[in-house]
Amino acid sequence: MTPFKLAVAFGALSAASHAMAWDYVLLDTNKPAQNWSITSEQLGLKTDKPFSVSLRTLHGGRQEGVSIVDIDNGTMKLSVVPTRGMNVLQASVGNVRMGWDSPVKEVVNPAFIELNGRGGLGWLEGFNELVTRCGYEWVGHPGIDNGEMLTLHGRAANIPASTVTLHIDEKPPYAISLRGELKEQAFKKVDFSVVTELVTEPGTAHFALNDTLTNNGDYPKEYQALYHSNFSTPFLEQGARFAAPVKQVSPFNDKAKAELADWQTYRGPTKDYDETVYNVVPYADSKGETLTVLHNKAGSLGVSVGFNTQQLPVFSLWKNTDTQGQGYVTGLEPGTSFSYNRRYQRPLNLVPTIAPKASQQFQISYSLLADKGAVDNALKRVSEIQAGRETEVRQAPLVDLTEH
Template sequence: MVKLYGKDLTRHEAEALSGGLGHAAGVRSMVLDDGLERGIRMLEFRTGTGLRFTVLVDRAMDIADCEFAGQAIGWHSPSGFRHPGLHEYEGEGGLGWMRSFSGLMITCGLDHILFMYDAPADTYVYGPRQTASHSIHGRIGTIPAKLTGYGERWEGDRCFLWAEGVVSQGTVFGEHLELHRRIEAEVGTNDIRLHDRVVNRGFYKTPHMFCYHINVGHPVLEEGARYLAPVADVVWAAHADSYDRQGVGYRHLPGPQLDFHEQVWQHEMAADSAGEVPVALVNDRLGLGLMVTTRKDQFPCQYEWQNLQSGQYALGIEPATNHVLGNAAARERGEMTWLMHGDERRYDTTFAVLPDAAAIAGAEARIAAIAVQPDTDYPAPSGNHRPIGGRS
């Protein structure tokens, strides 16, 4: 059944109410046409519950806007949703990526994440290229996708909105990786389901690293918002040498700050019996939150990013394939994923809007049943970056 406007409807009943489902829900294509965004292809999804989100086809099919019942969830940064043709990957010493950094979700990878690094390029068998130069968080997030399809699909009396595309990251004498992305949202629900498949189309042994930079903004993020996660261990904090200087711990969020320096943690997350790791940011005052559920075997690591600077106010949930130690450490520790021709890795993630206090309570209970997070805002980092197994 499709749940619309408080009623459970069969497909026949839903179709009898209007000339098309689009009066209540649907996915449609449009093109942005002004300023830095001009020329970007975009898909708009509406599930009929008040959930609306947009997918930037020309920005790796990442999720830009996200709102529920008119309340924003996704983050808008000063950079805006910049057209990829304006992007300068190597600019500003590798920090040019920041000028295209905005939205609910930015994909990082496909062969590098985290800070800038010149990686050995010997596997590409090309003398003039001794190193592969990586800017922060990799190239994939500003590459346009080939849109292979979108629309609505009925399965009996259930209706699913969907889109698929392929993003290709390739060069001569270097990597040739593809991101195959499928996004789904069932009509009458508050969930966004993301299915990614990264494939090595090339014939060189190629490194693979992957991360989602999931950014929640105001009003979900405001003074009093809470970060909920099955934290088994606080592994690392970038600001550990001045841990409480800014007066912001990992659990409770303040309002926007002046002259705030970003804070980043890596948490070791526990998983439930199905191997899933749910993490949420919740606003009890509004009765609104967002929960992101990943798989521990796909994303063994997770970071928490706090950018609480006025005008840039955001909280980041970042599932990742590798420790925050970076590219060099992944190689040295034997934790880099190496893909041969035809090898692939899959990633399955659910974004769930928590629309009321009951949903928040349910999410909190689910998370606490997996692991009870530290009850202090400044838990001492253990430094224990657990070995990541199963890599090839």
């Protein structure tokens, strides 16, 4: 495919960035999918870190027909799944992987998933990604709300992108932007579109998500969003730690309440552990920016997840330190809401409304912290945002889950 140049408003790591870019349509509802690739060399770019982007299609089993976009920015390798809500399947730098090992080994085509199955937990049959979009009509545990059965964490992760486009900035640092549009629509019920964007720059160990939700309907509509960001070894281990500027923390349920004193530290793989979840309200700086960090016991390797609390005001920490085979993983999850069923979150003022034709942005950044210096710098930033302010530790869950 021959590159052609377009003057486009190109949202790079900063949404305000504008640049000339090479522009490609990778997938569209009116064109067949086909394997494709482009490299910095083919574009005539002489960069310190050569990069490439490719599109491939998976075959066999329940991953039949799934499209994968692989981005190698010269330092970090990323895989994005247009067929599954533009989720980020995995990212790696050398032999260090950001992601986890789910019992779900295939990249499951949503056509083979019944979200209403398993009592509303059918979503779990495809859950294995590094970043899984949850929403946007609702998030949280399955259950009845206003007479309607809501399945686990909404539909977004199982909506194939209608269009996928690639943009490569033709000026240094040659930012790479992959965009996809998700349509969450049902007659009489909802008319949402979500323009997703993943941006990375050649030679960096960093990527960002810039998503825009639009209510195309003629009526105000409730929405929720949660970015289920999942990590395992080598960051997660016995003695690993979570750090954030915390205004308030509370246990999700009674099981989490019993371990509240150790909510920021992790166990090694523990048989029959299952999971615990903590509800976090983070502090932010004057612009609403905040940072969360997961690092290994030695503090020599970690990851950070940054977001804006004006867009995503709360955070869930999911600790699933069960056996390796069961899925040894922790989730760092910024959101508009916690993981309770939607009916429990209205009294918490965590079910926002979006006006007709209005849009809402969600911006999240992910970085590999490759050494102790990088971890220390991230922890220093967390401390700066905390700025000595107190953390309220609530002993009781915010919601009484025994009430129906």
